[in-house]
Amino acid sequence: MKLKFILPVAFVITLAYTLISSAAPQLKVLINGQPNYDPSLVKVINGLPYVSIGAISNELNLNFDYDSEKMIMSISNKGKPQSKVVATNKTANAKLFATEREGNLEKFRLVIDGKLVGEFPNWKNVDSPTYKPQIINKDINQDGKNEIIIILTTSYGTGTLFTDSHVFQKETSNTGENYIEKLVDNPIPILKKNVKVNALLNDQVEIFIGQNRIVDNKRQSLVGEEIEFSIYKDKLVAYIDGYLDPSPIGAFLITYQYNNDMYEVLNIEYVKNRPNF
16 A cells, blocks of 8 residues: 655754754744744654655655555655666765756766766766776776776767767865865867878778888778777776778777876777787
């Protein structure tokens, strides 16, 4: 049987309260900063304020439901998507929260060791079991401390895959140790600045990576494009395909290094097969 009723339990939700004794004056209740004068909202039992969940849900425009058979109590914002855990890393004690909306995950929050590292309203990940957000705990700059790397899939389709990366490093300041996000250089400008491809006869191309020249076959038709961030051989890498014209058969692997307070290019390789990340 599913019933809706009021349960008097100790419950704190945008409710300002102080511990009082039974002999103290009537408790003043502020809800979102505004006084509430409903005497049934709060009862003081043994010096502690107890709030009626049903009453406070009405005041805060929340949905409240209690299933007595399953012993499940549900409280949620009316008509608003709820934040949920979308990725975890037990070793780092890290959790990534996001809100599901219109086929995407957005409004991210990163929590490490129970402490909010930051809120990221501009992050996005597709809402797909195949392309879940990732939390990686790895020392990728060889400083003896693990970094937290967040990999997000922003888009995918037939022959296409686009990911993004965010790196957080632990630093010590006057406020203690905190995780600070470090900039990761965009791989597309890196590729176009450092790699040149020229068409040759017999459907071949020559590829210049700096002064290094490679000759390979030209792709007859481009199926899609790909930017895939990952960790490979303890380094942050980006695997990139389909961004140069003419397009060679292979792809490019950019390896990053930490330098000048950011992650910038260390090496660019031409690869015929995607590495086993």
